[in-house]
Amino acid sequence: MKRIFSGAQPTGNVxxxxxxxxxxxxxxxxxxxxxxxxxxxxxxxxxxxxPKVLAAKTRELARIYLAVGIDPNVSTVFVQSDVAxxxxxxxxxxxxxxxxxxxxxxxxxxxxxxxxxxxxVGVFDYPVLMASDILLYQTDLVPVGEDQKQHLELTRDLxxxxxxxxxxxxxxxxxxxxxxxxxxxxLADPAKKMSKSDEExxxxxxxxxxxxxxxxxxxxxxVTDSGTEIRFDESRPAINNLLTIYxxxxxxxxxxxxxxxxxxxxxxxxGELAEVTIEFLKPIQERVRSIDDDKLxxxxxxxxxxxxxxxxxxxxxxxxxxxxxxxxx
Ligand code: AQP
Numbered sequence: 001m002k003r004i005f006s007g008a009q010p011t012g013n014v015x016x017x018x019x020x021x022x023x024x025x026x027x028x029x030x031x032x033x034x035x036x037x038x039x040x041x042x043x044x045x046x047x048x049x050x051p052k053v054l055a056a057k058t059r060e061l062a063r064i065y066l067a068v069g070i071d072p073n074v075s076t077v078f079v080q081s082d083v084a085x086x087x088x089x090x091x092x093x094x095x096x097x098x099x100x101x102x103x104x105x106x107x108x109x110x111x112x113x114x115x116x117x118x119x120x121v122g123v124f125d126y127p128v129l130m131a132s133d134i135l136l137y138q139t140d141l142v143p144v145g146e147d148q149k150q151h152l153e154l155t156r157d158l159x160x161x162x163x164x165x166x167x168x169x170x171x172x173x174x175x176x177x178x179x180x181x182x183x184x185x186x187l188a189d190p191a192k193k194m195s196k197s198d199e200e201x202x203x204x205x206x207x208x209x210x211x212x213x214x215x216x217x218x219x220x221x222x223v224t225d226s227g228t229e230i231r232f233d234e235s236r237p238a239i240n241n242l243l244t245i246y247x248x249x250x251x252x253x254x255x256x257x258x259x260x261x262x263x264x265x266x267x268x269x270x271g272e273l274a275e276v277t278i279e280f281l282k283p284i285q286e287r288v289r290s291i292d293d294d295k296l297x298x299x300x301x302x303x304x305x306x307x308x309x310x311x312x313x314x315x316x317x318x319x320x321x322x323x324x325x326x327x328x329x
Contacts, residue, residue, distance in 0.1 A: 002033050017183075022144055036307060102128070112124075140173060194206075210281070219270045
């Protein structure tokens with residue numbers, strides 16, 4: 001069976017963009033592939049985190065994975081910092097990666113611009129840690145949103161370079177970026193992606209744990225485009241984004257949706273979209289609350305054990321190929 005690996009950071013709150021761009025596809029693919037879903041808390045500390053909040057958010061994200069439909073009997077769910085191989089492989093890959101290629105990463109450039117001289121080394125090295133996450137599991141496919149495409153290309157480059165210089169060690173993964181939903185935009189600013197770290201646009205972000213009032217309020221205030229027609233049209237990003245969310249959450253075809261809203265105003269679309277979203281979130285939120293603490297611990301412990309066993313084999317292989325094992329007689 002081919003393998004998939006993916007992860008999300010336990011920072012802020014999981015939003016509809018994370019779900020529609022990534023988690024939804026993890027659920028859809030988990031029975032076709034041997035699947036590894038990681039809570040990437042080592043990525044989260046590339047920015048300062050309150051330790052207590054980070055620990056709580058790590059558990060909350062694990063609950064969300066399960067609540068949206070990741071089946072722990074089928075998929076391996078684990079916390080990144082429980083598997084030390086991720087950090088060890090990062091050092092090996094750091095010695096293969098080049099400054100110039102990391103400097104080209106747009107996510108780094110954007111974060112460096114905001115933080116100026118205080119930008120952390122971890123932010124710079126983030127894509128190498130991500131490459132380690134993926135390569136440790138001999139991953140074939142990585143289901144992610146569009147914002148991760150460049151990091152995936154770097155992962156492939158590092159795998160190919162390592163294999164060339166030290167002998168075959170890693171599978172070279174392919175990205176899986178959905179045709180629809182790969183970049184859900186902020187409701188407050190449709191030129192920006194929906195993002196949990198964008199404090200200015202909390203209003204533009206529907207969180208999976210938002211209550212009914214918050215969902216209604218955020219959709220009601222969603223920015224719209226000029227014009228009145230309700231149809232899928234990439235040149236009108238605000239309405240296109242609202243219709244994309246509607247389409248993905250209730251599985252009606254684009255034609256059906258356009259017929260349904262023909263002659264209607266934006267208020268009708270926003271109102272219906274809020275109700276569709278509320279109905280979609282309700283069972284997820286109920287499941288998040290109902291997952292027992294001991295059960296969650298057991299899932300994460302077993303997940304880490306299974307992940308560690310596979311990661312250890314790959315790491316040892318990489319170390320042997322680099323001449324790091326076998327120096328002692
Ligand atoms: N707006 C989005 N549309 C579609 N997919 C998205 N993803 C993120 N935002 C969107 C995908 O969600 C997965 C997990 O993301 P992450 O936790 O690693 O964080 P991120 O990619 O950095 O996204 P955020 O939520 O915007 O966080 P911040 O604000 O901290 O950068 C990934 O597969 C991602 O592609």
